[in-house]
Amino acid sequence: xxxxxxxxxEAAAGWLAHLRSGxxxxxxxxxxTGTPAAPxxxxxxxxxxxxxxxxxxxxxxxxLALLLNSDQPLAIAGMMIIxxxxxxxxxxxxVLAAQNGAAYADLGVATSSVTFLRQIGASLGVAIVxxxxxxxxxxxPAAAAQTLAARMPLVIGLMAPLVGLAFLLLLALPxxxxxxxxxxxxEAR
Numbered sequence: 001x002x003x004x005x006x007x008x009x010e011a012a013a014g015w016l017a018h019l020r021s022g023x024x025x026x027x028x029x030x031x032x033t034g035t036p037a038a039p040x041x042x043x044x045x046x047x048x049x050x051x052x053x054x055x056x057x058x059x060x061x062x063x064l065a066l067l068l069n070s071d072q073p074l075a076i077a078g079m080m081i082i083x084x085x086x087x088x089x090x091x092x093x094x095v096l097a098a099q100n101g102a103a104y105a106d107l108g109v110a111t112s113s114v115t116f117l118r119q120i121g122a123s124l125g126v127a128i129v130x131x132x133x134x135x136x137x138x139x140x141p142a143a144a145a146q147t148l149a150a151r152m153p154l155v156i157g158l159m160a161p162l163v164g165l166a167f168l169l170l171l172a173l174p175x176x177x178x179x180x181x182x183x184x185x186x187e188a189r
Contacts, residue, residue, distance in 0.1 A: 050097075053089025054167035058160050060086055065157035069149075086163075090170070094118075100176055129155055 060082035067075050095114050102110035133151050134144075 050093050050173060051167050051170035053086045053091075053093070054163055054170050055086070056089065057083050057086025058163045058167055061156055061160035061163055065153045065160060068153040068156060090166070093170075097173060097176075100178055129159070132158075 060079050064076065064079035064083060067079055070076075095111060098110040098114045099107055132155050133148060
């Protein structure tokens with residue numbers, strides 16, 4: 001097996017990606033089921049708690065960009081887990097905020113809009129990052145691998161301020177009390 005990225009083979013790169021995905025899944029599940037209920041269900045958590053995930057992901061991406069050229073696979077794996085944990089904290093909050101801000105009649109539209117826009121953002125993000133990574137235009141596999149390895153820290157470093165912007169936008173998210181009913185009443189129809 002040849003090294004496509006200096007110091008890392010395909011299996012190691014795959015395991016690092018799984019660690020990041022595992023962090024996202026773990027924190028999404030915790031936010032969905034493991035957070036203890038507040039004494040007053042009508043009051044959402046304070047806004048800074050909502051933005052915590054974006055702050056964690058920003059710090060994780062910045063540190064990952066700094067560590068990516070080092071030969072410290074455990075540190076890189078740790079930063080990928082931190083990025084995944086931060087993203088996992090934000091995902092469910094966005095769905096809950098959209099659902100809470102929508103009328104009962106528009107609940108399905110609000111939920112599907114969050115999912116749709118998340119997928120559009122992911123598609124655009126992958127396309128833009130791929131274009132930046134491959135813009136050097138090396139055609140030979142060895143040169144392409146070297147170019148990719150050299151550009152990856154730059155691209156990840158450029159993503160950190162974008163997630164930081166998401167953090168600032170989350171701070172501006174209005175606090176709307178949570179609904180007290182989980183069903184549609186006759187008056188709401």
